[in-house]
Amino acid sequence: MKPHLLALAACMAASMASHAQPKEDWPTRAIRIVVAFPAGSPGDTAARIVADAVGQSLKQPLIIENRPGAGGNIGAEAVARSPADGYTFLEAPDTIVTINPAIYRKLNFKADDLTPVVALANFNQMLVCSASSGLRTLAQLDAQARKTPGALSYASGGQGVPGHLAMELYLSGAGLSILHVPYKGPSPATQDVLAGQVPCGYLASPVVAPYVAAGKLYGLAVSGAERSVQAPNVPTMQQAGVAGYDATFREMLFAPKGTPAGIVARMNEEVARALALPEVKRKLQANDLDPLPEPPDATARRLREDAAKWTGVIRKINLKVD
Structure with a gap:
């Protein structure tokens, strides 16, 4: 197994070993959500829709901060270096941990510096x-x-x-x-x-x-297995003649490594609850985002599978980014 896949697997295992409980007073102040892509990107849209609902439930504001650049690495590094206290999270596609470690010659963070919290939505x-x-x-x-x-x-x-x-x-x-x-x-x-x-x-x-x-x-x-709700006449790649093709991506919420497992679990629950709200689902689907939250073990499995798939593609095309 490739080194970055081993790191990812270790990261997943650590995130699933959840026995610590969050501090009873968490959260007591605003929570920062660093979005690794610009305003208007799918992750930015998902973060802002979900943040409103989660903030109301937690009774603290979730503040969105866009830190785009370098395929999401700038935002990811900022969060990886942030205190693991439950007040900083990263919103980014799953590619941050499934693709970037395999293609960037130099990264200032590792896959296991980020703990996956929950998948916000699938997108194509x-x-x-x-x-x-x-x-x-x-x-x-x-x-x-x-x-x-x-x-x-x-x-x-x-x-x-x-x-x-x-x-x-x-x-x-x-x-x-x-x-x-x-x-x-x-x-x-x-x-x-x-x-x-x-x-x-x-x-x-x-x-x-x-x-x-x-x-x-x-x-x-x-790219995915389903057509776009907003453009239903556009076929999938498979329907267009590319047999076996499926490139579904997920917008994710990550926390810095070391964030108390209880806080990670609480945020997972709060986001899942928000995604189940009819108004939140309607807003996400109107933006061609499919809310499908998963329990931590399913999220971990999908990330490992996707990392293996994309590593094969990257190796085949010899893709490296400075």
Whole structure:
């Protein structure tokens, strides 16, 4: 097993060995949620929706602080170095611990510096193209890429983020070469695809689905096993002809290593309770986010499985990020 997978497994095991109880007076002040991606990203949207409900239940405000950059590593490092006192949490996709340790040559934190608390929501990436590209289907993209290898390009929200890996999973399996153009988050990438500066993008479905629904972008496929609620006419990658393809991602809440297990368990319970509220579910689903909280053991298992899957893709394409 790869070193970062061993670290992740150890992290999961430690988080599941939950016997300590939270201090009776927790929380007594505001809780900071560091979001590792920009405002408007799926994680930012999920964090703000859930924070309101959880804050009301805990009777303390949950303050959102965006710390984007380096595929989420800047925010992750900030939280990993924060006091493990239950007043700082990280909102980030699962890729922080399943992908980043395998692709970044130098990280200022380790996977086991972050304890998984709960999955907020599943989300997909969507392969979209501008009207000026002339591409309307995955089959057309495939044909164009084979006709002029290396001539096409696609945007993502950054090196090693979900959209980048989702596209590389497809390209490596199809034997295609399409130039990757990374941005600092899905929103600026979407704007350049809309403007035709980059013909296509593999971007967070919650960000691009409204433009597809409005006819401003063409959706070729979504990465997960289910179609987008906001763009139901866009097929999944499997439905578009890529057998066995599934790249579902999860927005997660993490805590610094050493956070009392009782506090982690309490936050897990409070978030799960909030996600079950009809209004919270409605808001998340309206943003193409699927709230599916899990108990800690199921979350740990999924993270280990995803880390193994993506490590295989990363090794196959020899992806490394400075």
